[in-house]
Amino acid sequence: MSKKTLLILGASGLTGYKALQIAKKRFEVIGTYNQRAVQSDAGSLIKLDISKEEEVKRAFDEIKPDCVLNTTALHNVDYCETHPEESFNINTKAVGLFARLCNNKGSRLVHISTDFVFGGEKGNYTETDSPNPLSLYAKHKLEGELEARKCSSFSILRPSVVYGWTHLETQGSTSSSGKPMNFALWALSKMNKKEELKIVTDQFTSPTLGDVLAAVSIRLLTFEKNDLYHVAGTTPISRYEFTRKLAAIMGYDPNAIKPIESKSFTQIAKRPMNSSLNCDKVQKALNYKLLNVDESLAVMRSQIEVESPELLGA
16 A cells, blocks of 8 residues: 655755654655755755745645644744734635645545644643634634634644754754743753843743654644644643753753843733643543653653753753
């Protein structure tokens, strides 16, 4: 029996790149990239600007995917606030295009959203809680979910602060919105350069290992049910405590991390104070155990030990 064809949109991002590696055993994989060129032996890769409708249509016509995993997003929250049209085009409009093209081809769509759709008033959000987006990024991502639901076969995933190890993000190239690397890698590179780290104590999330998000995404590509799932780490934690744990496991002094409150520095876009996610639903549906923060950081450390041990401390 021939393998199904999987199109991974955004294969040069952390989740897309991890998905590329995992999916190669089960699928014929084609990945796309835009700004950040990527090499992989896991499948063929094509350059694609998802804001250009004709380019996207041509790619779908040539590839004829059975399944599509959309990991693309403009996720620099402050950049989205000052570039509303660009944010809407990538985070909402493009998703509608993918859904339409998937319907034309009879493809299943797995779309990745965000915990930022919530207002952060309470934390431990379930899939039945009402969204309350505080920023344009969050609003456009929520509208993107509604577009994804127009696909006749879909899964929508909401993670929270996706992080992990990938050599792509240490090569100095940035994403289209100017974001150089995920939060954990950014903090680790600061520690490695002995630069001061001031991290907020009053913003709580459920940090999500990119490897786990990718693995769950791949499982949902062949799942029959149309549904929304929270897919995140199982530990609700402040940015400050997460960074202290990161420091400890990577061989740095946790006490070098300085605590601050979010009101002490200026951000253009408003952030939810507690957007932590309850992930019971997806664990039951897939009979799959998500990782806590210590387990996730141990996976990240083991990968760095092999590929970039110079990033580790004593």
